[in-house]
Each structure stands twice: as C-alpha cells, then as structure tokens.
Amino acid sequence: MRAPFHARSAGGRQFTNYTPTFLADAMLGSLARKLRVFGYDTIYLSDVKDEVVLRIGITQNRVILTCDKELFRRIVKVGASGVLLECSSDLDSIVKILCKYSIKYIDCESMNSRCSACNGLLVEKASSDITTQVPPRILKMHKYFLNCSDCNKIYWQGKQFMQIKALIKDVNYKIKKEDRENNSKDLVEKINMQAKRLSF
Numbered sequence: 001m002r003a004p005f006h007a008r009s010a011g012g013r014q015f016t017n018y019t020p021t022f023l024a025d026a027m028l029g030s031l032a033r034k035l036r037v038f039g040y041d042t043i044y045l046s047d048v049k050d051e052v053v054l055r056i057g058i059t060q061n062r063v064i065l066t067c068d069k070e071l072f073r074r075i076v077k078v079g080a081s082g083v084l085l086e087c088s089s090d091l092d093s094i095v096k097i098l099c100k101y102s103i104k105y106i107d108c109e110s111m112n113s114r115c116s117a118c119n120g121l122l123v124e125k126a127s128s129d130i131t132t133q134v135p136p137r138i139l140k141m142h143k144y145f146l147n148c149s150d151c152n153k154i155y156w157q158g159k160q161f162m163q164i165k166a167l168i169k170d171v172n173y174k175i176k177k178e179d180r181e182n183n184s185k186d187l188v189e190k191i192n193m194q195a196k197r198l199s200f
C-alpha cells in the first residue's frame, strides 16, 4: 500500500483482522487520547528515554507513534513497528496511522470502550451507582454512563461526545478519499508499466 500523506513507516503488519495497539511518544498526548476514545489500546509515555520507548514498543508489540525523526531511525534500525508522523494535525495523523494498517473506517460502536485519560477499559454504570460521583444536574440529563475500571473516571454523552462523533466522520471521509487517490495512482502506474512493456 502506498504511504499516505508522505507517511513513513517501519515494520508494517498487514494481517487481516489485525488490530494494532499503540505507544504514543511524549509529543502526542492529544493523539493518544483520541485513539483511546476510538477504542484503540494506546499507552502514552512522556518524559522517558528513547531506549525505554523502544523496549516497551518491542516487548508489548506496540506500534510506536512519533514525530521524532531520530527516534524513528532507531525504530527502523531495531526492527520495531512505528509510524513517523508530521504532527500537522491529529486528524491527519489518525488518517495516516489507520491507512497504514489498512483500517478503512472507525466504527462509532467501538467508541468509548477505553478511558481517554488512562487507557483503562470502560464499563457501563447505572445512574443509581454513581450518585456521589456526578453532579445531580448531569444525573437528571443523562441515563447512560461509563466508568473507567482503572482510574474511576465517569463519562457521559456530553458536548465532547458530539465533537468526537464529528471527528470520526471527518476521519472516515479522509480515509475514503485517500484510498480512492491511492487506487487511481496505482492504476496510472500499472497503465504506464504496461505501456512501457509494449513499447519494447
């Protein structure tokens, strides 16, 4: 597959039904939170040495996400999996990453399965179980709540939920567009190669 948006990548796995897990480096906190909201197991490491990032990436079989060219060079050298991002926007980064792993769209169903703050798994809670953790006004307005099994944070479908849904729409649109462009580029390349062969 052609690398989208000038993405550079290492150690790509193109297995069918392969769901990648990620390790976001220090500059990518916002991206890590979004990937978690989309349901991807993503750890975020700030303030650790590159050696530690590499070691965890390899031992936990995680795709290392970075904007650091030097770190990416080391990822390639040690044979780990990684994606070098341009870090222009989270939207472009997400599209790049998902295209690399042949993920064609984000399913809204997978949303909110992980805590954006800590990567813990979320479980459904009845409003009667969380009366002391959520303001009464919110309890009155919402029926559906999720609770992080690790950090105990409570989530409900507020304004942020709508923003994430809009982002998913944008991501899915851009992936489709990227896919179409790559397919037409591949077709042009094939035609050019056939024309070259025929000219001999």
Ligand SMILES: [Zn+2]
Binding pocket: 115, 116, 117, 118, 119, 120, 148, 149, 150, 151, 152, 153
């Ligand atoms: Zn949490």
